[in-house]
Amino acid sequence: MLWGVAAAYLGVCAFFYWMQERMLFFPDRQVRLTPSDVGMKFEDVWLTAEDGVKLHGWVVGSDADAPWILFCHGNGGNIAGRLDVIRFLRRAGANVLMFDYRGYGQSEGAPSEKGLYLDAEAAWKHLAERGVSADRVVIFGESLGGGVATALALKHPPGGLILHSTFTCVPDVGARVYWWLPVRALCRNVFPSADRVATIACPKLILHGPDDEIIPYALGRALYEKATEPKTFVELEGFHNTGLSAQPPRVAEAVREFLQTLGR
Secondary structure, eight states: OHHHHHHHHHHHHHHHHHHHHHHHOEEOOOOOOOGGGGTOOOEEEEEEOTTSOEEEEEEEOOOTTSOEEEEEOOSEEOGGGGHHHHHHHHHTTOEEEEEOOTTSTTOOSOOOHHHHHHHHHHHHHHHHHTTOOGGGEEEEEETTHHHHHHHHHHHSOOSEEEEESOOSOHHHHHHHHSTTSOHHHHOSOOOOHHHHHTTOOSOEEEEEOTTOSSSOHHHHHHHHHHSOSSEEEEEOOSOTTOOGGGSOHHHHHHHHHHHHTTTO
16 A cells, blocks of 8 residues: 555656646747737847747837847746737836747747746847847846746846746745645756846846735745845735736836836
């Protein structure tokens, strides 16, 4: 009896280990809308990651004096589901580069932690090729994209870093959900944001809400506490997927003020 239980438990551990990409990444291949569907002019861009994977993205805005948002989205859907975010960031005064990771939308390949880092590098390179200086770029990480954003910001210091409803690391989230598994030993996809923000020098704006039902608020606070100065924490209202455009005016004002400080 005990041998059977042990064998079943080990089987579940093995399943978690080998299938964790399917449990972590939820891409949608169908790009059903574009910015033009909601009245925004945009440019289709195609990026090439270091390993040759072709990636699709959008550039919205090309205001000469505006800062740039390099947007790393969360683990579900694709860029078509984030048109409200683009509008929010445009109203805050930024140009936006939003791209799909490998395996999402029209981008080639299949997602993995290492692959997503390469994808963000390709987006950074694209802005450099457009003549955008690093101090005019704010890297924005949404949910799982926070892990991508912190990796990029550590390697390529930007003008600023915004982290929206994200975590300290994937094992910290997984250990709360799968408390009965040795998650920390099994995780191959870690995204160690807390370790990174402790050494990222640029200004940081961290957004998280106490009613977040997917990424616990405590992890957002812990991420903030680990971050070096200068840093600001703004409390959100609503749930994990409550859009930025649905937030109270103080959130939009905090983002706008953060963007206006670039280069000062």
